[in-house]
Amino acid sequence: MDKGQIQIYTGNGKGKTTAALGLSLRAVCAGKKVYFGQFIKGMEYSELKAANYLPNFEIHQFGRNCFIFNDPAKEDILAAGKGLKTVGDVLKNKSYDIVVLDELNVAIYYKLFSTEEVIRILEERAENIEVIITGRYAPQELIDMADLVTEMKEIKHYYRKGIQARKGIES
Template identity: 65%
Template sequence: MGYIHVYTGNGKGKTTAAFGLALRAICAGKKVYIGQFIKGMKYSELDAVKYLPNLVIEQYGRNCFIKNKPTQEDIELARNGLNKIKKVIEDGAYDIVILDEVNVAVYYNLFTAKDVIDVISKVPKERDMEIILTGRYAPQEFIDIADLVTEMKEIKHYYQKGVMARKGIEF
């Protein structure tokens, strides 16, 4: 039986935790699919597919992060991504499916929590597929259906001292 994980909160480490789980799973011979919502920028982790067999990463966002109101393009990219995730889940070829920043996509109304729940409920009954949902602002509906919820809480962050995102650490 597979489980649903939620990594949320305002602290650093949600995507990092999901990628750590992906690395562990791949090293155990499992196949991992990561769909990154909202993200379309070049992040260092995208190069992981060069080194890790059984890993697929796809992005469903523009070359910038949503700061205010999402554009129609943001909405279309996210919804197309959710449709892709639905096919990935229904096909059952992966052991772990990570919906990175899906919580933020719901927060920005790119689609609803119900849309996501409908998609992740398509896990084939015979599969032990783990589903990972990441991002700030996890909706209560995700917390309610999850088997594991971890909240990353920011206590202190060097960003407050003016340190900008660094390659290999934040991107």
């Protein structure tokens, strides 16, 4: 790739992380290297095993063993800040073709770091790296900077019937 683009998958519908994982699979199968950084998430998700099956796929979590529903704890802020520094370094070092910043928008929403900090690391990235950003609440500044923005819209979801996350489908 000559010039990497910035893609955002946002909105209240299901499928943002799933779309990023699908793109990652396609990229790895095309011989590309993928770095998948998950913000806020620290729980056990099935995709954490992907590196065992996919060459050139690396995944790291920058969250605790819970999800933020109210005010973030100091530990949430520290974990996210460490993650942002890590992905900033990854974006500069040209070792990967694709870098996914999963739930980055939610981390910004909860003020774990600022939109300005994210824009800075995106502007400093190696030119050839494709960046995928996921999560609800994409800030307008990132939408304006992006080359592609897809909004997932919930029409109907079985969660509303009380069906919880299922292993291999949502977790």
